[in-house]
Amino acid sequence: MQIEELTSYEFEELSKRIKGVILPVGSIEAHGPHLPLGTDLFTIYEICKRVIKRIEVFLAPPLYFGLCRSTRDIPGTLSLRGETLKSLLFDLLESFYRQGLRKFIILSGHAGGTHNAFIIDTAEQFIEKYPQTRFFVADIINLLKDTLKELGIPENDSHAGEWETSLILYLKNELVKPLDKAFEDYPAFPKYQVVPEKKLFWASGIWGNPLKATPEKGKIITEQLIIKLTELLSQFLSS
Numbered sequence: 001m002q003i004e005e006l007t008s009y010e011f012e013e014l015s016k017r018i019k020g021v022i023l024p025v026g027s028i029e030a031h032g033p034h035l036p037l038g039t040d041l042f043t044i045y046e047i048c049k050r051v052i053k054r055i056e057v058f059l060a061p062p063l064y065f066g067l068c069r070s071t072r073d074i075p076g077t078l079s080l081r082g083e084t085l086k087s088l089l090f091d092l093l094e095s096f097y098r099q100g101l102r103k104f105i106i107l108s109g110h111a112g113g114t115h116n117a118f119i120i121d122t123a124e125q126f127i128e129k130y131p132q133t134r135f136f137v138a139d140i141i142n143l144l145k146d147t148l149k150e151l152g153i154p155e156n157d158s159h160a161g162e163w164e165t166s167l168i169l170y171l172k173n174e175l176v177k178p179l180d181k182a183f184e185d186y187p188a189f190p191k192y193q194v195v196p197e198k199k200l201f202w203a204s205g206i207w208g209n210p211l212k213a214t215p216e217k218g219k220i221i222t223e224q225l226i227i228k229l230t231e232l233l234s235q236f237l238s239s
């Protein structure tokens with residue numbers, strides 16, 4: 001059930017038995033010359049829409065914005081501060097809570113470490129204030145680890161590379177630009193340093209090899225992720 005498509009009356013009726021809600025979180029972030037800025041949201045949101053056909057849970061309207069550090073200065077990236085992301089999430093969670101929901105599933109298509117840390121910290125603070133709530137928090141790379149290994153996709157392929165390009169080729173094919181513009185690339189940030197001009201060390205937004213991407217791989221990754229999420233979320237919602 002996508003919340004924004006329900007009437008208030010339908011929501012009231014359904015929320016008597018459904019206590020879980022999925023909030024998809026993305027980012028608006030540079031993904032090379034071949035993928036759209038909304039890639040992180042498109043992947044996780046399309047998968048969530050398929051998962052809710054298999055389990056009874058609300059799907060909230062997605063949060064398009066996240067916190068992007070490394071790609072911050074590449075054209076098109078639009079980032080929130082961590083504090084803003086936390087406040088936004090906290091307000092939404094309180095709103096879900098007020099509507100009787102108690103099990104919160106936050107699935108992020110953006111896997112930045114700082115972004116994820118702010119989401120986890122929000123969940124920690126929320127559960128401290130409302131101890132009767134439960135959280136399931138995961139990002140797409142984490143969920144895909146086994147599948148990518150099985151497909152022989154290297155661990156350092158993490159952004160706009162083989163797996164992410166494959167997913168968009170399968171899920172949002174019309175938004176992929178010709179792959180002859182794409183290329184293999186990796187960031188070269190100096191270790192342990194926080195640098196101001198991030199573009200000097202990573203200008204493309206590609207971290208991996210998009211030239212190895214295919215829609216067939218995207219289909220396998222999508223199907224595996226749907227199976228995995230259906231299983232994990234069924235357990236979470238029934239516990």
Ligand SMILES: [Zn+2]
Nearest residue numbers: 039040159160
């Ligand atoms: Zn991405």
